[in-house]
Amino acid sequence: MNFRFKALQRMREPDELDSPTLLAAPRGWIAVFVVMIIMAGASLWAFRGSLPISVSAPGLLTRPLGSAQVQSPVPGTVRQLLVRPTDSVAANQPIARVESLDGTSAQITSPFAGHVVGLGVNEGQVIPTGQTLATVERTDAPDDRMVAMVFVPAARAVGLTPGRPVDLSVSTAPASSFGLLRGRITSVSPYPLTSGELTGLVGGDLAAKTYASASAPRLVIVDLVRDTATRSGYAWSTTNGPPNALGTQVSVQATINLGSQTPFSLILGR
Structure with missing residues (x-):
């Protein structure tokens, strides 16, 4: 009898149009709203957000003529x-x-x-x-001074122009303690360096291997930003920089800032 009573109840349910129907629990609606807010925020960031673009390459502190x-x-x-x-x-x-x-x-x-x-x-x-x-x-260049020679793989040198800011991590002044040395691009070689040119600039085949890459590098000359308030005489990302003067023939790792782009443009490969 109990089974028959339940079957009759189910047969009457379609006719009970005035009874309220629960489509979703309150917790379910909260989850939906949270997902919608996250998606809206992600879409806004994709079109209005900003991602920095940079190129990293090895180099050394030296003189303009190498x-x-x-x-x-x-x-x-x-x-x-x-x-x-x-x-x-x-x-x-x-x-x-x-x-x-x-x-x-x-x-x-x-x-x-x-x-x-x-x-x-x-x-x-x-x-x-x-x-x-x-x-x-x-040291016989007319404008002799200390510069950074940076060797950027030719495939990654697109967009490098004079005036671009450069941050240099100096091997003899750890960035974790003294910050990054500031600089700006002075010139970019119009053509990739040959192995002979690279060897001549850095003073030998052994040194050239440090800066050689899979593709022939372009030579980027970086002028150091001067700051008379620091002990080194150059500007750093920290207030004082290292407590001693800089020397040449010191290896650096350069990060060249190329601006920024939206995440959406990055996805499209622009």
């Missing part, structure tokens, strides 16, 4: 090295004395002024023609 290798024009034995690393040399100053196979002695001079950053031979070493005797960081 470094160059002084090579021996004659074969023979290195009898005397006349300079040491950190020495300053003038144009046409002797840097080594090489004794050729016939016993004659030749003094090898530096064709430009600069600072010796490394030696390629030892005294008593027998060398062929073209052997690198010393690597010299050139």
